[in-house]
Amino acid sequence: MxxxxxxxxxxxxxxxxxxxxxxxxxxxxxxxxxxxxxxxxxxxxxxxxxxxxxxxxFYLLDDPERLPEDAFHNGADKLAYGNGNFRLRAGALPGAAARHGRIRWTNGDSLPATVMTARQAYDTLDRGDRGDGADPLTVTKAALGEMTVNTSRGPARVPAWLLTLDGYDTPVRLMAVASPKPPxxxxxxxxxxxxxxxxxxxxxxxxxxxxxxxxxxxxxxxxxxxxxxxxxxxxxxxxxxxxxxxxxxxxxxxxxxxxxxxxxxxxxxxxxxxxxxxxxxxxxxxx
Incomplete structure (x- = not known):
């Protein structure tokens, strides 16, 4: 974004x-x-x-974030998202350590990748900006899934953390693997x-x-x-x-x-x- x-x-x-x-x-x-x-x-x-x-x-040509399909319900939510103004509901993030995953292209090629923890992914989203006076968006649950992103080698399926926001039907998707600095x-x-x-x-x-x-x-x-x-x-x-x-x-x-x-x-x-x-x-x- x-x-x-x-x-x-x-x-x-x-x-x-x-x-x-x-x-x-x-x-x-x-x-x-x-x-x-x-x-x-x-x-x-x-x-x-x-x-x-x-x-x-693996070089990303895309945004590592995907908004909920029904985003946003109002201007305050949009402002909170843009400012990185979030809060966690108790127990929302699983405490699992980083794990191994794979990046998979449509032609069958793949690369191994380290999957970041839910906390690491959440921290890329939450910048802690509370100065706008708007209520923060509440993350109620996190689950590991996948998302499709455009890369230097075409579309690829990558591990992603799916963060459910209070009041939204579909989650925010955050790419859960790091893209190295391009050459x-x-x-x-x-x-x-x-x-x-x-x-x-x-x-x-x-x-x-x-x-x-x-x-x-x-x-x-x-x-x-x-x-x-x-x-x-x-x-x-x-x-x-x-x-x-x-x-x-x-x-x-x-x-x-x-x-x-x-x-x-x-x-x-x-x-x-x-x-x-x-x-x-x-x-x-x-x-």
Whole structure:
């Protein structure tokens, strides 16, 4: 639930300058404005140690938390959750020690993993913020189960702690295994001073069943015609470059807006990496 805020800040700065009429970039789609950067990112990842590690390890491209299906009943509960304001009912957490589990992919691959205790999982949720005056959410029970998450190797089933909240029909799901720090990207990120029309992407919202269409969540400003996403396909990767359409001259409010963009691929995605031309890193998948 707490996603990559710094990307939004950088995008806000970039969109703000573009929207106020300082050298607005041309539309990215159908032009070569972003091609050199996309090629640089694709070549850097091709055959790299980072790509090898990425394809053989467990690296999360998802949120490790899942809200209850009926969340939230009111604004106070939403505020309490966002602030990490929780309390435990007596006996809610089992006292078992950490145990061994497995991460399992749909192709049959798996990796061993240490499953954190219920207390360790709960502590990632409860930040003890009691300063908002709202009543905390009460955890009444914890049970070990599973959840599906998007990873560097596709969807995987992982151990998860299911925490029941007082008044909610379905539990909060917390991933119960740690995801290691991703390998360092083999190409440096751009900065707001060097973007030349390329902006960071938010996340991949959906991959179609046939792997030929990506739905990308991208950012734009209040004084343009919306986001655009350019694509470069190689045998190893799909590199996406975010940008904007129709930047307008003149005064503009500093707003960061979001919209979904559909990207069509020439062939199915398969096991190719999806890379962000701005950051040089794999793109996060939506929960």
């Amino acid at each position: 707490r996603r990559l805020i710094w990307l939004g800040v950088m995008c806000l700065l970039t969109v703000g300058s573009v929207g106020c009429g300082t050298e607005p970039p041309a539309d990215l789609v159908g032009t070569d404005r972003s091609t050199p950067r996309m090629r640089q990112v694709a070549e850097a990842w091709k055959g790299s140690e980072a790509a090898r590690v990425w394809r053989t390890g 360092r990207a083999p190409v440096p990120s751009l900065s707001p001073q060097t973007v030349h029309g390329v902006q960071p992407l938010d996340e991949i919202r959906e991959v179609s069943g046939d792997g030929r269409t990506l739905t990308v969540r991208a950012s734009h400003g209040a004084c343009d015609d919306g986001p655009a996403v350019d694509v470069l396909e190689t045998g190893d990767s799909v590199v996406l470059a975010g940008g904007i359409r129709g930047a307008k001259d003149g005064p503009c409010t500093m707003q960061l807006l979001h919209a979904s963009v559909t990207v069509h691929l020439d062939r199915p995605l398969g096991d190719r990496l999806i890379l962000d031309a701005f950051t040089g890193k794999p793109v996060t998948m939506a929960a």
